[in-house]
Amino acid sequence: MLDIAIIGAGLSGLSLADRLLEDDRHVAVFEARNRYGGRILSHSVTSGPAASSFAVDLGPTWVWPDHQPRIAALAERLGLAFFRQWDSGHSLYQIDAHSAPTRYIDTQTHDSARRIKGGCHQLIAGLLQRLPASILHPQHRLLQLADRENCIDLVFETGNGQVSYRAKQVILALPPRLAAETITFEPPLAPKLIQAMQDIPTWMAGHAKAMLVYPEAFWRRQGYSGNALQPYPGAVLAEIYDACPEQNESAALFGFFGLPAFTRALYRDKLEALIVQQMVRLFGAAAAHPLQVLVQDWSAEPFTATEQDRAPPVEHPRYGHPWLQLDHWQDKLYFCGTETAEAEGGYLEGALAASERIFTVLTL
Numbered sequence: 001m002l003d004i005a006i007i008g009a010g011l012s013g014l015s016l017a018d019r020l021l022e023d024d025r026h027v028a029v030f031e032a033r034n035r036y037g038g039r040i041l042s043h044s045v046t047s048g049p050a051a052s053s054f055a056v057d058l059g060p061t062w063v064w065p066d067h068q069p070r071i072a073a074l075a076e077r078l079g080l081a082f083f084r085q086w087d088s089g090h091s092l093y094q095i096d097a098h099s100a101p102t103r104y105i106d107t108q109t110h111d112s113a114r115r116i117k118g119g120c121h122q123l124i125a126g127l128l129q130r131l132p133a134s135i136l137h138p139q140h141r142l143l144q145l146a147d148r149e150n151c152i153d154l155v156f157e158t159g160n161g162q163v164s165y166r167a168k169q170v171i172l173a174l175p176p177r178l179a180a181e182t183i184t185f186e187p188p189l190a191p192k193l194i195q196a197m198q199d200i201p202t203w204m205a206g207h208a209k210a211m212l213v214y215p216e217a218f219w220r221r222q223g224y225s226g227n228a229l230q231p232y233p234g235a236v237l238a239e240i241y242d243a244c245p246e247q248n249e250s251a252a253l254f255g256f257f258g259l260p261a262f263t264r265a266l267y268r269d270k271l272e273a274l275i276v277q278q279m280v281r282l283f284g285a286a287a288a289h290p291l292q293v294l295v296q297d298w299s300a301e302p303f304t305a306t307e308q309d310r311a312p313p314v315e316h317p318r319y320g321h322p323w324l325q326l327d328h329w330q331d332k333l334y335f336c337g338t339e340t341a342e343a344e345g346g347y348l349e350g351a352l353a354a355s356e357r358i359f360t361v362l363t364l
Contacts, residue, residue: 002028004362005154005167007142010038011348012337013173014127015074016355017135023363028165029131030156032141032303036128038174039204039304040348042119045213047250047291054245055119056211056252058296059204060348061243062113063120068344070352075116078126082114086242089220091227092282097234101282106227117246123348141303145170146186147329171358173336174303175202176324181306189328196323198308200339203319203346205305206312208257208264208297210237210275217244217251218286226253228282234258236274240282253279261299261310271295319345327361334358 004020006013009031020027041059046052065072065082075082087110092101116122128136143162144155154165172179180197188194219226219242226242238258244251255275257264264271272293279287299305320342324335336358341350 001151002026002165002167004028004169004171005030005152005165006171006173006336008038008173008337009033009036009136009138010173010337010351011040011123011127012351012355013038013171014124014131015352016171016173016336016358018127018130019355019359020362021131021135023359025362028135028137028167030137030140030142030154032139034139036136036138037121037124039298040120040124041296042121043211043294045211045250045252045292045294047213047215047252052250054250054252055121056213056243056254056294057115057120058209058211058294059298060120061241061254062110062115063348064112065114066112068347068349070356071349074123074126074352078123080122080126081117083117083246085110085113085115086220086244087225087227089223089225091225092229094228094230094232094235094282096232101228101230106225109227115246120348142183144184144186145333147332152329152332169332169334169362171334171336173355175205175337175339176200176321176335177202177306177308177339178304179335193323193328196321200319200321200324201313201317202305202309203317203338204298205301205309206261206299208261208295208299209254210257210271211243211252211254211292211294211296212275212279212287212290213292213294214251214253214287214290217242217248219253219283220244220248222283222286224283228255230258230278236271236278240279257297261297264297265300316346319350325357334361 003026006029039059042055063071090103091106094101140156146153176197228240235258237255240255243254324340338350341353344350
């Protein structure tokens with residue numbers, strides 16, 4: 001029997017496993033995907049005259065180590081380095097599709113924001129190096145939890161059929177809404193608790209991100225920062241930023257989609273062409289021939305988003321519902337993950353805050 005089963009191998013679940021192993025707990029981590037990291041997703045691309053490879057972030061991009069002490073401490077522990085977001089030069093703002101973009105200088109938006117050298121996935125890679133492979137179970141989708149008084153029975157779907165485990169305690173380190181929609185609880189959780197879980201928006205789940213890789217950072221040479229805001233209805237990308245690595249021998253731009261999920265799905269085969277056309281209108285002919293265009297639509301990720309998440313919240317939600325701070329099934333079932341954090345919920349710092357809270361409770 002396991003001491004603790006952690007469901008979800010994102011930043012929250014892996015960081016919790018790392019700390020519990022130091023406390024000599026018999027732990028296992030189960031992940032529905034065939035990769036680790038959850039919403040942290042970095043992709044290796046190649047560009048530049050030396051055809052050098054670098055990582056681009058298709059999930060979280062920035063951290064704020066000046067006021068996010070847990071991220072700062074974890075990065076130091078793993079030997080990771082930060083670098084500043086490139087903001088030098090003119091930024092662009094376009095109020096509607098028919099007007100020319102306005103140029104302005106922006107020195108505030110990313111003043112304290114930092115990127116992780118090698119991409120945000122370095123956080124996951126660093127934690128994985130600290131964890132024994134034997135405790136990690138990818139492609140295990142949790143189907144059912146059953147309270148057996150002194151333990152919990154877990155049933156998973158795998159590529160080889162269903163498998164079962166038993167644990168003294170279970171930590172759900174995945175979005176509450178996803179847990180409510182995909183896991184059968186026996187006995188059922190209280191209806192008000194299930195409703196509260198369903199009412200919590202999954203951070204980033206309704207959004208999508210595009211990445212364009214270029215042979216060179218032509219926008220920098222032209223005096224642009226790469227930042228462009230286009231908040232008008234119909235804009236394919238609403239926000240665009242420089243995505244070059246610390247050493248600027250490679251080049252990329254990324255953007256957050258302005259089109260809602262149902263429109264993205266409708267135009268999926270045309271999105272890349274529409275994105276390139278938008279870049280050309282902003283930055284000129286040099287933007288017409290990217291080496292690669294990547295689109296990561298989180299609303300289409302079944303292990304991130306539910307149908308409710310296809311319409312993202314218009315403002316940052318209030319996370320850390322008090323019911324998700326409590327134990328359930330008499331100290332056997334707990335909720336973890338960034339949506340359960342009272343402070344910095346939705347951010348990577350919130351994921352670490354949630355795992356810290358659970359670790360403290362389990363080791364009292």
